[in-house]
Amino acid sequence: xxxxxxxxxxxxxxxxxxxxxxxxxxxxxxxxxxxxxxxxxxxxxxxxxxxxxxxxxxxxxxxxxxxxxxxxxxxxxxxxxxxxxxxxxxxxxxxxxxxxxxxxxxxxxxxxxxxxxxxxxxxxxxxxxxxxxxxxxxxxxxxxxxxxxxxxxxxxxxxxxxxxxxxxxxxxxxxxxxxxxxxxxxxxxxxxxxxxxxxxxxxxxxxxxxxxxxxxxxxxxxxxxxxxxxxxxxxxxxxxxxxxxxxxxxxxxxxxxxxx
Amino acid sequence: xxxxxxxxxxxxxxxxxxxxxxxxxxxxxxxxxxxxxxxxxxxxxxxxxxxxxxxxxxxxxxxxxxxxxxxxxxxxxxxxxxxxxxxxxxxxxxxxxxxxxxxxxxxxxxxxxxxxxxxxxxxxxxxxxxxxxxxxxxxxxxxxxxxxxxxxxxxxxxxxxxxxxxxxxxxxxxxxxxxxxxxxxxxxxxxxxxxxxxxxxxxxxxxxxxxxxxxxxxxxxxxxxxxxxxxxxxxxxxxxxxxxxxxxxxxxxxxxxxxxxxxxxxxxxxxxxxxxxxxxxxxxxxxxxxxxxxxxxxxxxxxxxxxxxxxxxxxxxxxxxxxxxxxxxxxxxxxxxxxxxxxxxxxxxxxxxxxxxxxxxxx
Amino acid sequence: xxxxxxxxxxxxxxxxxxxxxxxxxxxxxxxxxxxxxxxxxxxxxxxxxxxxxxxxxxxxxxxxxxxxxxxxxxxxxxxxxxxxxxxxxxxxxxxxxxxxxxxxxxxxxxxxxxxxxxxxxxxxxxxxxxxxxxxxxxxxxxxxxxxxxxxxxxxxxxxxxxxxxxxxxxxxxxxxxxxxxxxxxxxxxxxxxxxxxxxxxxxxxxxxxxxxxxxxxxxxxxxxxxxxxxxxxxxxxxxxxxxxxxxxxxxxxxxxxxxxxxxxxxxxxxxxxxxxxxxxxxxxxxx
Numbered sequence: 001x002x003x004x005x006x007x008x009x010x011x012x013x014x015x016x017x018x019x020x021x022x023x024x025x026x027x028x029x030x031x032x033x034x035x036x037x038x039x040x041x042x043x044x045x046x047x048x049x050x051x052x053x054x055x056x057x058x059x060x061x062x063x064x065x066x067x068x069x070x071x072x073x074x075x076x077x078x079x080x081x082x083x084x085x086x087x088x089x090x091x092x093x094x095x096x097x098x099x100x101x102x103x104x105x106x107x108x109x110x111x112x113x114x115x116x117x118x119x120x121x122x123x124x125x126x127x128x129x130x131x132x133x134x135x136x137x138x139x140x141x142x143x144x145x146x147x148x149x150x151x152x153x154x155x156x157x158x159x160x161x162x163x164x165x166x167x168x169x170x171x172x173x174x175x176x177x178x179x180x181x182x183x184x185x186x187x188x189x190x191x192x193x194x195x196x197x198x199x200x201x202x203x204x205x206x207x208x209x210x211x212x213x214x215x216x217x218x219x220x221x222x223x224x225x226x227x228x229x230x231x232x233x234x235x236x237x238x239x240x241x242x243x244x245x246x247x248x249x250x251x252x253x254x255x256x257x258x259x260x
Numbered sequence: 261x262x263x264x265x266x267x268x269x270x271x272x273x274x275x276x277x278x279x280x281x282x283x284x285x286x287x288x289x290x291x292x293x294x295x296x297x298x299x300x301x302x303x304x305x306x307x308x309x310x311x312x313x314x315x316x317x318x319x320x321x322x323x324x325x326x327x328x329x330x331x332x333x334x335x336x337x338x339x340x341x342x343x344x345x346x347x348x349x350x351x352x353x354x355x356x357x358x359x360x361x362x363x364x365x366x367x368x369x370x371x372x373x374x375x376x377x378x379x380x381x382x383x384x385x386x387x388x389x390x391x392x393x394x395x396x397x398x399x400x401x402x403x404x405x406x407x408x409x410x411x412x413x414x415x416x417x418x419x420x421x422x423x424x425x426x427x428x429x430x431x432x433x434x435x436x437x438x439x440x441x442x443x444x445x446x447x448x449x450x451x452x453x454x455x456x457x458x459x460x461x462x463x464x465x466x467x468x469x470x471x472x473x474x475x476x477x478x479x480x481x482x483x484x485x486x487x488x489x490x491x492x493x494x495x496x497x498x499x500x501x502x503x504x505x506x507x508x509x510x511x512x513x514x515x516x517x518x519x520x521x522x523x524x525x526x527x528x529x530x531x532x533x534x535x536x537x538x539x540x541x542x543x544x545x546x547x548x549x550x551x552x553x554x555x556x557x558x559x560x561x562x563x564x565x566x567x568x569x570x571x572x573x574x575x576x577x578x579x580x581x582x583x584x585x586x587x588x589x590x591x592x593x594x595x596x597x598x599x600x601x602x603x604x605x606x607x608x609x610x611x612x613x614x615x616x617x618x619x620x621x622x623x
Numbered sequence: 624x625x626x627x628x629x630x631x632x633x634x635x636x637x638x639x640x641x642x643x644x645x646x647x648x649x650x651x652x653x654x655x656x657x658x659x660x661x662x663x664x665x666x667x668x669x670x671x672x673x674x675x676x677x678x679x680x681x682x683x684x685x686x687x688x689x690x691x692x693x694x695x696x697x698x699x700x701x702x703x704x705x706x707x708x709x710x711x712x713x714x715x716x717x718x719x720x721x722x723x724x725x726x727x728x729x730x731x732x733x734x735x736x737x738x739x740x741x742x743x744x745x746x747x748x749x750x751x752x753x754x755x756x757x758x759x760x761x762x763x764x765x766x767x768x769x770x771x772x773x774x775x776x777x778x779x780x781x782x783x784x785x786x787x788x789x790x791x792x793x794x795x796x797x798x799x800x801x802x803x804x805x806x807x808x809x810x811x812x813x814x815x816x817x818x819x820x821x822x823x824x825x826x827x828x829x830x831x832x833x834x835x836x837x838x839x840x841x842x843x844x845x846x847x848x849x850x851x852x853x854x855x856x857x858x859x860x861x862x863x864x865x866x867x868x869x870x871x872x873x874x875x876x877x878x879x880x881x882x883x884x885x886x887x888x889x890x891x892x893x894x895x896x897x898x899x900x901x902x903x904x905x906x907x908x909x910x
Contacts, residue, residue, distance in 0.1 A: 109843075
């Protein structure tokens with residue numbers, strides 16, 4: 001196809017610029033050597049990266065967020081995969097209703113869910129803040145896992161599993177020997193989504209957190225409001241780079257394992 | 261004693277009966293086809309034998325062992341799928357070895373048995389390939405090897421050839437028969453393709469609406485179909501309703517729509533119900549240009565119709581000729597071998613068809 | 624075989640358990656709480672009263688806030704539709720080997736947290752931000768524009784957050800369109816714009832509807848952007864619900880506002896679907 005739509009190309013270039021602009025601005029201003037966040041930067045320095053990476057206030061929230069993302073994925077992935085498999089492979093009553101229920105956290109505003117949980121946990125007197133966040137994140141992430149795994153399972157030929165059973169593997173062994181290996185691209189995609197979404201989640205954290213537990217998005221959120229600084233730009237740039245990197249790795253792995 | 265005995269097998273989904281009171285006995289080493297249109301219950305029957313569906317009632321016995329409630333992975337029944345169903349994440353070798361491992365065959369023995377099975381389908385040189393790197397025909401042969409390596413007494417075939425092109429289908433059909441002689445399994449072959457059923461099986465069970473409507477050798481099914489459905493489903497046919505039926509000594513006389521008078525043998529001993537349909541196989545019919553001078557003289561022992569040539573399809577080895585006959589709402593078709601003699605039928609011209617009275621089948 | 628628990632129940636039960644306990648029950652509590660009373664001291668009293676709802680609907684301040692939220696949601700959906708259609712159309716018409724890269728350019732920002740992206744907009748939109756400086760430098764304006772902490776700024780930043788959703792939905796529809804239909808239309812003598820207007824656009828209606836519904840539903844209750852880019856000056860439902868919950872500690876009122884927001888979302892999207900279904904071309908499933 002030759003350039004048939006010069007106007008479209010020009011307009012779209014501007015839109016791509018619009019998409020990239022805020023990310024570029026953050027990355028560029030993170031190199032400013034001065035104490036204040038200015039754009040364009042008045043020099044080039046990596047000192048804020050050094051400051052952020054060699055300790056400081058972002059370290060603990062960062063590890064909290066990582067712990068939360070990993071724990072969420074560790075629970076949401078098997079739970080969602082099991083539910084998706086049941087919905088895809090078995091016939092039973094109320095299946096559609098159950099599926100809608102499982103996906104409903106995608107429809108109900110997170111904000112409402114946050115208040116509901118805050119009220120709920122307070123009335124129960126649950127004080128374990130990490131546990132509160134973890135449970136909430138699992139509920140938010142499981143629908144994404146189910147959706148991704150449903151698509152994966154539906155692309156898979158049922159007969160391949162049947163072949164395994166007829167050849168003498170029990171249904172449970174078949175699930176581990178055939179189904180899961182074949183679902184690998186979807187599993188990777190689910191894990192990736194889960195890690196990123198859980199790591200980035202802010203609203204639920206604002207409602208449910210308590211003393212001692214701060215996640216990285218919360219720290220960044222509060223710094224944006226009260227403490228704009230080049231080190232904020234530096235930690236944001238690191239997250240941007242990390243997300244892009246994890247995203248690219250995820251895509252490459254999904255593509256490669258999808259091929260064989 | 262028969263090897264596989266199916267008794268009063270019934271499968272219902274809610275109020276919908278998919279398989280009704282099926283009774284089949286298959287001899288050891290026999291190949292039985294279940295033939296019928298989609299939705300006739302043949303696949304459901306096969307899946308009940310494999311254990312993928314559980315029957316509503318009835319029983320399935322293999323070598324005197326009650327299979328009905330044995331879970332599918334403990335049945336030792338082979339199943340070959342339409343879409344091959346190879347494990348895409350395993351090599352050909354691993355695919356064939358899969359069942360052996362599940363059956364606890366010792367490691368040292370696996371390699372020899374896998375290669376043996378691959379050799380019998382001429383694929384030993386491709387053992388390290390992945391299924392995606394092979395043609396459809398090769399994949400299906402791997403699937404055969406994967407099934408046969410376990411030496412199952414019974415192998416079920418679920419339309420295994422229908423994803424292949426015509427030539428390959430024929431070749432693989434012959435190969436399956438050869439493998440059956442080599443391994444000695446009993447086979448059940450599900451298909452909707454009557455030609456495939458005829459070439460591959462010792463016996464055919466024609467199914468319709470969840471029942472077996474006729475069971476017999478391919479010759480019996482083709483030459484003596486039990487009812488209009490079988491006549492129509494198996495092979496090409498001219499099938500017409502008949503009226504004004506009169507019995508005569510050893511014959512029926514009746515009229516086709518349009519008032520054409522025909523005769524058929526009344527093979528039954530004693531009084532039988534008058535037929536409602538007549539059927540003539542297209543290849544039993546002789547067709548020629550209507551001689552301009554000839555009168556309407558009927559040859560003794562033959563039926564005769566006059567029509568106008570509506571189409572002529574040349575297929576190389578034969579011609580398929582369709583005639584418009586007054587009163588009939590479908591073409592009267594004739595299959596004529598290409599005898600290399602001069603072919604003198606012309607579109608739109610009148611032609612005479614004749615066939616021996618005993619070639620008129622009635623139901 | 625023994626009669627056992629069906630395997631699907633075993634597979635479903637962990638998810639169901641978590642969902643019921645941590646999702647359904649808390650939302651039920653929220654609904655119940657929205658009918659509680661708040662006494663003058665601010666403490667809540669168990670009751671079944673419409674007090675909170677009456678307070679909301681009788682106060683123009685809150686009604687305006689609701690309207691502002693819906694209004695901004697509609698504008699954001701529309702702007703996203705225009706920009707997103709242009710992008711999705713461009714990607715669908717690009718050479719296949721470039722499509723993936725173009726999609727990634729759009730999707731990767733989606734994966735970066737909205738908090739960080741809004742941070743970028745704060746740098747850009749401020750009175751001394753890059754946008755104002757540039758516009759003044761090229762002489763387009765003489766006074767800096769007020770963008771940060773205004774509805775305009777919120778809309779810009781929201782469009783940025785929502786655009787990838789719109790593009791991904793539209794692209795999946797545009798990619799599936801049979802391009803032979805467009806060729807057939809031009810063969811029959813339709814000009815480029817006419818082909819677009821009478822063939823491509825109607826056929827992509829399902830994507831347009833799904834995309835705008837998705838963007839509107841998320842935008843209406845989106846908290847991060849109004850909170851960061853709008854600040855205290857642009858009062859929207861989402862930020863006020865947060866304020867009532869965390870700062871005012873008036874949970875019954877916050878609950879009622881949440882319920883009102885959810886019902887509004889369902890009403891607007893339902894109405895929208897209904898109008899389009901009536902007007903939509905026959906044979907196109909507007910689900």
